[in-house]
Structure formats: C-alpha cells, structure tokens
Amino acid sequence: MQMKPDKNIQVARTQLELRQCIQAAKTQGRSIGLVPTMGALHEGHLSLVRAAQRECDFVVVTIFVNPTQFAPHEDLDKYPRTFDEDLDALSELAVDLVFAPDQEELYPHGFSTYVLPPAVAAPLEGQYRPEHFRGVATIVLKLFNLIPAGIAFFGQKDYQQCQVICHMVKDFNIPIEIQVCPIVREADGLAMSSRNRYLSPEDRLRALALSKALDAAVAGFRQGIRDCSTISGYMDQILRQAGVTEIEYATVADASTLQPIGCIERRSVALIAARVGTTRLIDNALLVPE
Amino acid sequence: MQMKPDKNIQVARTQLELRQCIQAAKTQGRSIGLVPTMGALHEGHLSLVRAAQRECDFVVVTIFVNPTQFAPHEDLDKYPRTFDEDLDALSELAVDLVFAPDQEELYPHGFSTYVLPPAVAAPLEGQYRPEHFRGVATIVLKLFNLIPAGIAFFGQKDYQQCQVICHMVKDFNIPIEIQVCPIVREADGLAMSSRNRYLSPEDRLRALALSKALDAAVAGFRQGIRDCSTISGYMDQILRQAGVTEIEYATVADASTLQPIGCIERRSVALIAARVGTTRLIDNALLVPE
Numbered sequence: 001m002q003m004k005p006d007k008n009i010q011v012a013r014t015q016l017e018l019r020q021c022i023q024a025a026k027t028q029g030r031s032i033g034l035v036p037t038m039g040a041l042h043e044g045h046l047s048l049v050r051a052a053q054r055e056c057d058f059v060v061v062t063i064f065v066n067p068t069q070f071a072p073h074e075d076l077d078k079y080p081r082t083f084d085e086d087l088d089a090l091s092e093l094a095v096d097l098v099f100a101p102d103q104e105e106l107y108p109h110g111f112s113t114y115v116l117p118p119a120v121a122a123p124l125e126g127q128y129r130p131e132h133f134r135g136v137a138t139i140v141l142k143l144f145n146l147i148p149a150g151i152a153f154f155g156q157k158d159y160q161q162c163q164v165i166c167h168m169v170k171d172f173n174i175p176i177e178i179q180v181c182p183i184v185r186e187a188d189g190l191a192m193s194s195r196n197r198y199l200s201p202e203d204r205l206r207a208l209a210l211s212k213a214l215d216a217a218v219a220g221f222r223q224g225i226r227d228c229s230t231i232s233g234y235m236d237q238i239l240r241q242a243g244v245t246e247i248e249y250a251t252v253a254d255a256s257t258l259q260p261i262g263c264i265e266r267r268s269v270a271l272i273a274a275r276v277g278t279t280r281l282i283d284n285a286l287l288v289p290e
Numbered sequence: 291m292q293m294k295p296d297k298n299i300q301v302a303r304t305q306l307e308l309r310q311c312i313q314a315a316k317t318q319g320r321s322i323g324l325v326p327t328m329g330a331l332h333e334g335h336l337s338l339v340r341a342a343q344r345e346c347d348f349v350v351v352t353i354f355v356n357p358t359q360f361a362p363h364e365d366l367d368k369y370p371r372t373f374d375e376d377l378d379a380l381s382e383l384a385v386d387l388v389f390a391p392d393q394e395e396l397y398p399h400g401f402s403t404y405v406l407p408p409a410v411a412a413p414l415e416g417q418y419r420p421e422h423f424r425g426v427a428t429i430v431l432k433l434f435n436l437i438p439a440g441i442a443f444f445g446q447k448d449y450q451q452c453q454v455i456c457h458m459v460k461d462f463n464i465p466i467e468i469q470v471c472p473i474v475r476e477a478d479g480l481a482m483s484s485r486n487r488y489l490s491p492e493d494r495l496r497a498l499a500l501s502k503a504l505d506a507a508v509a510g511f512r513q514g515i516r517d518c519s520t521i522s523g524y525m526d527q528i529l530r531q532a533g534v535t536e537i538e539y540a541t542v543a544d545a546s547t548l549q550p551i552g553c554i555e556r557r558s559v560a561l562i563a564a565r566v567g568t569t570r571l572i573d574n575a576l577l578v579p580e
Contacts, residue, residue, distance in 0.1 A: 015463065106463075110409075110457075111461050112408040112409040112410075112457070112461065113405065113406065113407060113408040113427070113457060113458045113461035113462060114405075114406040115403065115404075115405065115406065116403065116404040116405065116406045116424070117403060118402040118403040119400075119402040120402075134406070137403070138462075141462055142461075142462055142463045145462055145463040145464050145465060146463045148465070167400075167402070167403060168403045171401050171402065171403035171432075172403060172428075172431055172432055172435055173305065173396075173432045173435040173436045174435050175435060175438070
C-alpha cells in the first residue's frame, strides 16, 4: 500500500495491499462504504463519496476503467483518465482508501468467468451495447468480493446499471445494500458525465436537449399525462428541434423491470440515449404516480 | 430456525433463519466450514463433513436439489430425496447447522442472474450437459454469499465441478478456500454416488468397470505409459468388455484446464462418463508425474 506523500491519501494498487487496509479497518470495527468509479471524477462521483461518508466509517473509492464493459468499437482507449486530479479531489474529501488496480490485477491471463446479467439488462442499453452489462455486473461482483462493504453507492444517472446491480445482488444473495444517489447536474441542467468533456462547445449546447426533453416529460406527467407515446413524442420533438437526431431511445419504461409500458400506472422512468456529435450521452428522470 | 427435537440438529429453512444462526456463530468468533450437498447423503458426503469438522469450528451442511443444474430431460424429479435419513446421519456427526431451503427460497419469481462459468466448464461434461455448470456455479455462488465460510468442501468425484468452482472463485475474487477431498469408494471400488441407488443388481456389477478402467489407466501410467490414446484405449476396452457401451467419454485431460492432451507431461486426470442401464455415472483418477 502506498501513502501518496504529496496527496495525503492511501492508495492500494494490488489485492494484497487492499486486503491489508480492509483488514485493519475491520479490526477497528469500522463500517465500510464502497464507491466504484472509472475515475475522471466529477461532482456526481463526489456526491456519492459524501453520501458514503455520511453513512459509513471507512470509505473506499475504486478507480478502474473496466475493459470488459466496452465493446471493441467503443471508447476504452480514449476514455478520460485523470488519476492525479482524481486523487486530489478524493484527498480533499479525506477518503480513507483508493483502490486503483491495473488491468492485469483484476483480469489476469486465463480469466473466463462472467456474470450473465439479469433480465433487466436486456432492453434499452442492452439493445445498443449488448455485452456492456455483462462486463459491468462482472466487475461489480468482483469489487463486492474484494471489498466487504455494508453499502455500495451508485448514481441514478446510470439508471439501468443500478437496476442490473440491484437485481444481481438479490438473485446472488450478495450481503450488501445498494444506495442509488440522485443525478448531479450542471447549472444549466446537463447531467454530469465523464464523457461530457468530449463535447465541442457547439455539441455542449445541443446536449442540453436531453435534460430539457426529460423536463418536458416530467412536466407532462405532472399535468396528468399517462400515455407513454405522448410523453415519448414530447421528448423526441425537443431532441430533434435542438438538432439531436441520432436518438437511440427516448422512452418510458417500468422503473424496476425497464420493460416498455403503454401507460404510466406505477413507478416509471423516462430514459434517453442519444449521440451528440461523436459522444453518446444518457439521462433519465423518474415518473412516480402518487 | 427449527431444532428438530427427535433429531437433535438445527435446521434453517429460510435465509432469515440461516442469517440468525450464522450471526450467532460469527459473534462467537467461530470459523465456518461449508459442505454443499443435494442430500441423499452417502459416505462421500460424510467424509466432507468430517474434513470440515477437522478444520472449522462451525460446520454448515446445505441440502438443496438445485433445479438449474438439471436439463429438462434429466432426473430432477426422480433425484433421490432422503431428508430424514440425511438429518439422522448429520445429527450423528453433530453437524452445527443444516440449511435446507425450498426452491422458491433460492429461486423466487423473477430470478434471472446466472454465472457464465469459466472455460474449464466447456469440455467433457460441458459437451453432454451444456447448461449444467451454469446452474452449479450459480447455486454455489449463492451459497457462498449466504454462508460466509472460510473453507468450502467438495468431493473429487465431481472433478470438473471442482475445477469450475476453483476457477470461479479465482476469477470472481471470492474470499473462500476450496478444499477438494478424495473420492470415497465402495469396498469393490465403485465410486459412491447418490445415483448408485438407481442401479439394478446387474447394472451395479457392470458399473464396476468404471473404477476398474481407471485402475488400469493408473497402472499403465505407473508403468511409464505417457501416451493418452494408449491409456484411453485401455479404459475403453475394459468398459466395453464389461458391457458398458454407452461411453460418453473415457479420456485423459490436463488436470487444471481439462483440455485434451496427447501426452502426459504434467498433472493430468483420467475421466470417464458412461451410462450403465439408465444411470449416468462419472468417475476419475489423477495421473501425476513426479
């Protein structure tokens, strides 16, 4: 284990170092909170860290750009890596431990066991990124096994991912609680994302259409509209008017199963995935009948 | 949780009851050993229990006929269930806890997350029972999550299963040690199996050919034979001479990957699967160069 002298933060690079730190925390009877990330940290991630610190004695943040959740044509190589800045931000929050292994540490030669994710992984992202949730579920399970946390914190921004993880935890009887924390947005409404930095100034403006479309969905819902095709129509119109035409989905689904619905009768969610320039963005908003 | 008054043994039927018993054992600082079974216990299972008792303070035996590891045409419905006798045997050994949930407790409505087993699951059994190890790996992962044991005990009789579990434990970073215990045999050499009770007296005699074929493989190996097709030829001949003609495989493989090999240069294993009457039997023997 490495104490970064200039950063004032503990960093474990290997499972062995990790185990030693965790063992020490457990011996002291401290409750462990886990915040898994791929680095390139923004306010969204930091809000998860703060939530973890409110509820747990010892907070572990993992930084690992997980290769198995990227398809060959996706942005694994150019995914932003800002390790030094990440450590500065986590040090400022006085995070107890950062686990930042290299690829070989978590996927050594011969690795071949995966999680076949639950049914909730199949629609939406599952249609456009078919192997994505297999990789997500696998790395999350590995991190849960490496770090015996009582609570793990995820952002609602990756709504379907949260559902995949919750269903996996239930199906596999994993002894951990999942807390889903609210989406953190820029002042103008854009959901924070590590991928926002890819956006050109022009695309950055256009990208606002996602949150605006979701605002319209929520406004329509609050005015009593329950027909999902009407709400999807609103979202589609706002996206296209802003010049966001590469829409993968802009739809309303059951909040737990993510299956398409015709009419909002129970807890539901409006979800959008669209390309803005070369950047794929996602966002969502809950629609909860009283 | 239920203390069987006539059996003098603690039986948990639900996850809640299980958690309470486990919590009590952990509070007392007792090390936990796990012996997963499908019931219909024989000396092979009991040898695992004794091994667990030698190494652990608190031994949990699970009894659960796992539906997800049976194909639709297989013997799930007629798989032997001898719960009362099983409890008697475990009570005699003073096992600390039996976990015997019903199907709904472990596979409630909506269950849909599975383990995609490691590469070692693909050959041999994987060719003849394509979904089998998915079901095995899934239930074993669930039991590992439900019962935080330091060591889990499995029998070498299910050699490939042991390898699947060991590879899964490594790939998923599961904090448990796997101990593989020797095959227990009847006096005449037949490997103990819950399925042996299906054998007619005539088939019971014929079934001896499996262990005899493996004896011949080991004898040949000890005499210096390293060519695998020669050794497979011996096994095949002995099986056929005894009237065991429905041979699924009688082969030599790498002991860790279970990939076919031409010549024994490192730790290897001879494995047989064959039908005797309507009963499918498996057996194996290690071939370890000095």
